[in-house]
């Protein structure tokens with residue numbers, strides 16, 4: 001059956017869900033997006049994603065054409081149409097809309113659309129033994145926001161495939177920031193450390209921090225020098241599409257994996273996410 005797409009107010013077959021060739025997202029890379037997980041039809045932490053979407057939209061002066069409640073209902077519809085059971089992957093995209101003179105954004109022309117598909121599971125050994133990560137010198141433009149500029153991430157895909165790495169860690173001025181599509185954590189002497197700026201405040205990151213604090217674990221949100229990451233007791237990455245993935249190495253440096261704190265957080269996260277309702 002043909003996948004269904006929700007586009008500016010209606011659910012339509014993929015082949016009919018089109019965006020204009022003068023859209024600013026295509027002409028100038030001007031747009032924002034969110035990636036969410038759904039568990040048995042229910043989007044995970046929708047409100048958090050909506051708030052972050054709103055902050056990204058405001059930064060680009062994009063108008064949100066629909067209200068939060070309407071989009072939650074639309075999202076449930078698109079998940080029901082494409083992947084009602086088990087784990088699904090949702091993308092919510094807001095484009096700049098048809099450009100004036102090829103470059104000017106006109107408020108009110110934005111296009112909002114939603115995609116959902118069954119999640120293709122990541123390799124089990126990543127979760128059981130830990131995944132490999134590589135490093136890459138980079139810092140995203142507007143790193144606190146989720147714009148559609150993923151040029152560095154797309155260019156890194158062949159290298160990830162070649163090295164068998166799950167992620168590339170962006171490093172800037174000697175500090176580890178985040179990965180192409182995940183946040184980064186290190187554990188040293190039972191303290192959980194995660195970068196505080198120069199990165200996206202991931203929803204999975206925030207939930208992981210909530211669960212860690214609720215369990216009485218020590219947490220530090222601060223600068224994370226790469227040298228400290230490489231000598232950590234444990235390391236892991238988090239994202240909506242992968243949850244928590246332990247890291248077994250960064251470039252050629254092995255990291256003990258998965259360590260007890262990572263395992264503990266993986267179990268807490270799975271329990272929390274499985275029963276989640278908005």
Ligand SMILES: Cc1ncc(COP(=O)(O)O)c(C=O)c1O
Nearest residue numbers: 181182183200202203204239240
């Ligand atoms: C650059 C970047 N950092 C971090 C994340 C993780 O964020 P979240 O947990 O909200 O998926 C993502 C997710 O796609 C991302 O693209």
